[in-house]
Amino acid sequence: DSGVTQTPKHLITATGQRVTLRCSPRSGDLSVYWYQQSLDQGLQFLIQYYNGEERAKGNILERFSAQQFPDLHSELNLSSLELGDSALYFCASSVTGDGAQYFGPGTRLLVL
């Protein structure tokens, strides 16, 4: 168990809908990262937050947004969903400067 929790574990929704994925980092970790894993694209970095502030952006679509709250949990919002958004979404956390990232179990999103 990495100490990173993600909810929900599974999510099935329809095209055009909006969903929110939630992540709680390990105790004491200030950085949160979001990744998308799909068969065709592999593991792609989406976005990073550090202590509530956006730190880096990767291959994140404009339809997607995220935030990190004062208690350090983070949410990833996916809107106007398309079939191609079906994927595993992982959250990871780290102690800045440590290097190693600790991944949650992921949320499996299926868009029908």
Add this chain to the structure above:
Amino acid sequence: SQQGEEDPQALSIQEGENATMNCSYKTSINNLQWYRQNSGRGLVHLILIRSNEREKHSGRLRVTLDTSKKSSSLLITASRAADTASYFCATDAQGNNRLAFGKGNQVVVIP
């Protein structure tokens, strides 16, 4: 953005044998990390090697890094059935922890 590329893509070995997988990358890096993923589950950090290091050990794992060739290898010695998983290398190019992952190596250890 750069990405690691593991080679070979799939490996099937007998329990007790060693498993070696390679990773190459395109630009200079701050560090390179290896992760393991069991089917459909979260990634587990295995080992991190910094750009000024050439070799690192952790239990049955041995990682080498050749920055001149922009490549790394992961060796798992005396493999066990529980080592069956996908193994990913990931590079941190700018020291900002933004990782670029390779496509992964599927390793199957036959009991």
